[in-house]
Amino acid sequence: MAARAAVAAAAGAAAVATEGPVPLNSAWLRNRVAELGLKQWWLAEQLGVDKKTVIRWLHGHVRALQPANARALAAVLGCRVADLTRPRDTVDLASAQDQRAAAALLATSTLIDKLGPVGEWDVIEGLLKAVAVPDLPLHVLGTLYNRLCEACWRQDKLDEAEAVNRAALAVAERCGDQALRAGALLSQANLQHWRGASAEAIAGYRSCLALRAFLEPRTLGAIHSNLGAALYETGEWDAGEAELHAALAQFRFGGTPTNRSIAHANLAMLALLRGDVATAEFHNDAAHTHAQQGDYRRGLALARRVQAEIDAHRGDAEQALRALADARAAYAALGIREAPNLEAEARVLRRLGRLDEAERALVDALPLAADFPLETASLQRELARLRAAMSPHVPGRPARD
Amino acid sequence: MEFNTAMSQAWKDHADDASGVALRLPSLLPLAADEAQLERLAALIHHVHGTHLGQWQAGAAALAPLRSASAYRDDGSSGQALRRALASLALSAGTPPASLSPSDQVRVHAMAADNLGERDPARAAQLFETALALAQRSGLPDADPMHRAIAVAGNALACTFEAKPNRSADERALMLLAAQAARHHWERAGTWLEVERAEYRLAMSWLQAGDLTQARQHAQTCLEVVDANNGAALERLFGWEALGRVERAAGNAVGHAHALAKARAAFAQLSPDDQGWCAKSVEQLAAP
Numbered sequence: 207m208a209a210r211a212a213v214a215a216a217a218g219a220a221a222v223a224t225e226g227p228v229p230l231n232s233a234w235l236r237n238r239v240a241e242l243g244l245k246q247w248w249l250a251e252q253l254g255v256d257k258k259t260v261i262r263w264l265h266g267h268v269r270a271l272q273p274a275n276a277r278a279l280a281a282v283l284g285c286r287v288a289d290l291t292r293p294r295d296t297v298d299l300a301s302a303q304d305q306r307a308a309a310a311l312l313a314t315s316t317l318i319d320k321l322g323p324v325g326e327w328d329v330i331e332g333l334l335k336a337v338a339v340p341d342l343p344l345h346v347l348g349t350l351y352n353r354l355c356e357a358c359w360r361q362d363k364l365d366e367a368e369a370v371n372r373a374a375l376a377v378a379e380r381c382g383d384q385a386l387r388a389g390a391l392l393s394q395a396n397l398q399h400w401r402g403a404s405a406e407a408i409a410g411y412r413s414c415l416a417l418r419a420f421l422e423p424r425t426l427g428a429i430h431s432n433l434g435a436a437l438y439e440t441g442e443w444d445a446g447e448a449e450l451h452a453a454l455a456q457f458r459f460g461g462t463p464t465n466r467s468i469a470h471a472n473l474a475m476l477a478l479l480r481g482d483v484a485t486a487e488f489h490n491d492a493a494h495t496h497a498q499q500g501d502y503r504r505g506l507a508l509a510r511r512v513q514a515e516i517d518a519h520r521g522d523a524e525q526a527l528r529a530l531a532d533a534r535a536a537y538a539a540l541g542i543r544e545a546p547n548l549e550a551e552a553r554v555l556r557r558l559g560r561l562d563e564a565e566r567a568l569v570d571a572l573p574l575a576a577d578f579p580l581e582t583a584s585l586q587r588e589l590a591r592l593r594a595a596m597s598p599h600v601p602g603r604p605a606r607d
Numbered sequence: 608m609e610f611n612t613a614m615s616q617a618w619k620d621h622a623d624d625a626s627g628v629a630l631r632l633p634s635l636l637p638l639a640a641d642e643a644q645l646e647r648l649a650a651l652i653h654h655v656h657g658t659h660l661g662q663w664q665a666g667a668a669a670l671a672p673l674r675s676a677s678a679y680r681d682d683g684s685s686g687q688a689l690r691r692a693l694a695s696l697a698l699s700a701g702t703p704p705a706s707l708s709p710s711d712q713v714r715v716h717a718m719a720a721d722n723l724g725e726r727d728p729a730r731a732a733q734l735f736e737t738a739l740a741l742a743q744r745s746g747l748p749d750a751d752p753m754h755r756a757i758a759v760a761g762n763a764l765a766c767t768f769e770a771k772p773n774r775s776a777d778e779r780a781l782m783l784l785a786a787q788a789a790r791h792h793w794e795r796a797g798t799w800l801e802v803e804r805a806e807y808r809l810a811m812s813w814l815q816a817g818d819l820t821q822a823r824q825h826a827q828t829c830l831e832v833v834d835a836n837n838g839a840a841l842e843r844l845f846g847w848e849a850l851g852r853v854e855r856a857a858g859n860a861v862g863h864a865h866a867l868a869k870a871r872a873a874f875a876q877l878s879p880d881d882q883g884w885c886a887k888s889v890e891q892l893a894a895p
């Protein structure tokens with residue numbers, strides 16, 4: 207037995223001696239480590255190397271592994287050495303052209319003006335460094351693009367967000383980093399959703415969910431939540447509801463009160479679409495409670511807006527108008543003037559028979575929705591309902607959906 | 608016999624001989640000298656009759672004499688503990704609690720869920736979900752004892768379903784929910800030690816659920832918490848045991864061997880008493 211082991215060891219040593227260094231595919235390594243849920247320290251301990259060494263491997267700072275290290279790494283990761291080997295066309299580091307592109311982005315945009323006010327100084331710093339630092343890992347540049355994209359869309363700068371998103375997707379594709387790809391696909395789906403490309407957005411969210419191993423639990427919850435909203439807004443109520451409940455399950459221990467408030471608010475609005483006032487009230491109460499817990503003021507305003515609709519459904523004009531006034535004041539205090547709020551206001555007023563006021567709200571809303579096809583379509587639908595209710599040819603026609 | 612000694616013996620014996628302990632419970636009442644001791648006795652009676660024996664009415668009957676104890680205060684902590692225990696047993700039998708504070712509502716639902724874990728998993732799941740929903744919406748501060756009640760019940764439920772062969776999909780879901788809830792609420796109401804043990808529990812639950820990625824993450828976090836707090840060898844031992852079991856299940860011989868060596872090193876630092884009850888864990892980890 208000992209002799210056989212000695213022979214095997216000698217054969218292994220001979221193999222090492224004849225093999226050259228293994229070009230390391232750091233993106234594949236990052237993906238595998240994420241899939242297995244391995245932490246850097248545990249990987250380092252198993253291999254008997256320093257944690258910093260593992261970090262350098264993961265970040266693409268090491269171009270090739272010694273064969274013995276590659277074999278040990280493959281054994282721990284449950285893969286073949288060939289899986290760890292970088293294909294010839296895989297890129298780990300940003301090229302001079304990539305860095306010139308980042309520099310151009312910085313030089314030609316009003317980036318600092320945009321990001322400063324929303325506190326994204328780390329993105330600014332990162333991008334400046336990305337231009338200056340040689341051998342920048344490509345996935346780091348891609349991650350910065352992702353963060354920049356988010357900073358842009360959070361300020362409604364959709365055109366710029368789309369340009370940066372394309373850059374992030376291209377980088378993700380080139381380096382094969384799945385976490386980066388998941389983040390870029392999520393931003394792309396959000397942008398498509400706001401642009402009214404619902405089918406593409408829904409497909410995009412589903413692509414993100416397929417990459418769940420590379421996502422943080424809270425991000426996963428946000429994807430379920432956004433997908434749920436996209437689905438029910440386009441008429442797929444059951445599928446939307448299921449996704450919103452999946453979001454709530456994800457947010458139960460990993461989310462913030464704001465996350466939970468948004469998901470409950472969407473479930474309340476979906477219930478109203480179904481005419482299920484009791485369920486709407488249940489979720490709206492929950493949305494309100496979570497908004498209070500998280501001091502989420504937009505959520506508090508939305509809860510009053512939804513409450514106005516619930517009261518209007520019940521025919522309680524006094525309560526509905528009070529809730530509507532509260533919602534208006536709350537949105538005004540936040541400086542928010544958006545088409546969906548005015549549309550909801552119009553629905554409430556229509557239900558209460560205040561048709562002229564409802565029409566004014568819709569007319570005011572249309573210009574605000576100009577860049578958002580879904581919102582425009584929804585406003586037009588409500589306007590059609592309103593006009594039908596106002597029609598002199600149908601006296602006494604109830605102002606109902 | 609002194610109260611603390613009798614209680615320790617009862618807790619030690621109850622898992623193997625719940626019926627025998629139930630018969631001894633009345634003899635403990637005269638030993639209880641203050642409200643705190645009455646609360647502990649109420650908890651034991653509730654646990655033995657509720658979780659172990661599933662005898663709701665017998666449990667209520669065993670609790671009733673506490674009211675006649677000289678240390679009992681109906682408007683004090685002993686009165687509240689008694690009402691919670693009775694409400695939990697009643698809820699286990701199917702009668703919803705009435706006129707309880709928001710905190711006690713959560714606690715009673717969590718206690719009843721634990722009672723029903725083995726007997727009626729569907730109702731246990733429903734009650735535990737209700738406890739979580741009430742807790743989340745209550746906005747009660749971290750100091751409120753309801754957090755602890757959920758954490759304790761969650762841990763117990765997770766253990767119950769980890770040990771159960773042929774878990775259904777619903778039971779698997781409840782096991783994971785319970786372990787996650789325990790971790791979440793210990794974070795709010797417990798010490799690092801309880802958080803670390805909740806991470807161990809999560810690792811074990813995910814291991815039983817067959818998700819080795821999640822199990823590995825929690826076993827690693829368990830060890831990180833031990834390390835960050837310079838935890839005792841006993842905690843390190845169980846952290847390495849969890850990680851070793853995960854790596855063995857994953858077919859990672861290197862990781863399993865490394866974790867086993869670390870577990871053995873921690874075991875060597877234990878007191879003889881602790882080694883006595885921990886030896887089996889190390890042996891089982893060493894098995895192929």
